[in-house]
Amino acid sequence: MGITVEFHDDGCALIRMKNGQNRWNLTTLNQLNNALDEVERNRSASILVTTGEGKFYSNGLDLDWVNSIGRSSDAGRKFLADLHDTLWRIMHFPIPTVASINGHCFAAGAFLALCHDYRVMRSDRGWISWNETLISLRITDSSILQRKLNPDALREIIFAKRLTGPEAVRLRIVDEIEDISNLLSESKAFGFRALGNNVIKRTDLQNMKKDMIPRTIHESKL
Incomplete structure (x- = not known):
């Protein structure tokens, strides 16, 4: 079923990840970038919300696939x-972005959510976790974590804690928790509140994001 894009009349672009556990391999990553291309081409889209289906927002890397091509191979390094x-x-997306975290959100999936401007997580079930320590992986570029999270949150990440929605709010990893019935509507509301009544050009917003959270170039081994 892949990854789909919906454009709502209110200006919300909704990307739905519908690949089961939504693990990242070459196919799903290409699907995500194609979806992002669609959103950027649609000038009527004023906010972007991403979400999954069922039990998972994203369960991180497709480790079986990554191991099959070889993490240190040319193909593996290029994918990472x-x-x-x-x-x-x-x-640095040019419109406000909100991760609507409907279920478990692990490792590279947690990185994906963290890169959004805002995060709204399901209140009653699902964990967010950077579990690399448990699966013998290293995060050689921690700049995303360090720019987005506070020391208390980073400490929990080091020990690969599985955090519930309320715990993630306490650590300021997510902005809010909501019942699943309200999750998507409240996620959209976050994006629209970010804009308020302002008319902000996409280029100006993107440049501000780049200025406030500049990219550090490192080789990634998520």
């Missing part, structure tokens, strides 16, 4: 670099 480029693309 492309994934990192995509995270920064979302970080």
Whole structure:
């Protein structure tokens, strides 16, 4: 079923990830970037919301696929670099972005959510976690985490804690928790509140994001 884009009359562009656990491999990453291309081409879109379906927002890397091509191979290194480029693309996206976290959100999936301007998480079930420590992976570029999170949150990440919605709010990893019935509508509201009554040009917003959260170039091994 892949990744789909919906354009709502109110100006919301909604990207739905519908690949089961929404793990990241070459196919799903290309689908996400194609969806982002569609949103950028649609000048009527004023905010972007991303969400998953069922139990998962995103369960991180497709480790079976990554291991099959070899993490240190040319193809493996290129994929990880492309994934990192995509995270920064979302970080600097030219309209407000909101991650509507409907379920479990792990590792590279948690990075994806963190790169949005705002995060709204389901209140009653689902964890957010950077579980790299548990699966013997290293995060050699921690700049996204350090720019977005406070020391208390970083400490929990080091120990790969699985954080519930209320815990993630306390640590300021997510902005709000909502019942699943209100999750999408409140996620959209965050994006529209960010704009308020202002008319902000896309280029100006993107430049401000780049100025406030400049990219640091590192080789990524998420």
